Amino acid sequence: MATTPDLGKPVGVTLDRFIKRDQDSFPYATGELSQLLRDIGLASKILNREITRSGLLNLEGAFGAENVQGEAQQKLDVVANIRFKRALTNGGQVCALVSEEEPDLITINPDANYLVAMDPLDGSSNIDVNVSIGTIFSIYRRKSKKGSQVTKEDVLQPGRDQVAAGYVLYGSSTMLVYTTGQGVNGFTHGPTIGEFFLSHPNIKCTPDGTIYSINDGYWNEMTDELRSFVEYCRSQKLTARYAGSLVTDVHRNLLKGGIYIYPALPKHPDGKLRLLYEANALAMIVEQTGGKASDGKQRILDILPKEFHQRTPLFIGSANLVDKCLEMIS
């Protein structure tokens, strides 16, 4: 009697199927946000292919220009920006885009309902030394009428009004982690099939973390209060982990429990990280898992942005660790 060959574990739920199921749980969903999320997934798969072979494709090193922040662009920064811009343009669901790599708002499809703010590739100084890097994205519904000119008010919305947010981590495996406000799910890229598969359903961030992430090199620039918190972490025998790549550090602390801190410093009086397309997106993700995100004084998601590329200090991760830090620095 022939028996069914052992095909091993089922491949699991693909990102596309999960997005469709997520959409079906929204009675008035039109499929536009679903398409937008699929476009982000596609662009990250294409970029992943270039990142994993950057040393072979002459894509390492500096591009030879600076971004709006006056930072030297790496070649892959430029490639990532092109890949996401192209995917979001071709997908047709985005009315405008704010990118770390572009000074001004990029109008795409005035008839679309959604607006994206993103850092196409964060931590790119790590590319040449093979340390994980990431894409961070934030999605808003426009406030102005469909078909009209996209306005600054469409862009400068507080993080609490995001409809979705997420990141892609190009690490030992490539993962896409996102939320539409109904919890956080992680998808791992299966290179042999070229699909993202659900691997980390309903991620939760433990309230008591065991990791603290801060650049110890700034010890002399930290306030006394912040130094006291770092000493507290050491007294509690927390583990110090700092990759120099925001997505890597936040993702690890999300899964294992910990706090990431980028404070205001003399050379970055408003902090280094950007509110619109780094802090807001990660704050939505972390809060959805039970964690917290603050600028040191207020909830990140409550900050009303004034400029596209404005910076903010960031204290993000396990709720009790963030609370302890805020208590000690205020």
Ligand code: P6P
């Ligand atoms: P520093 C990368 O440039 C980045 O924006 C984040 O990914 C990272 O956490 C931080 O800056 C590292 O900055 O000043 O510690 O080198």
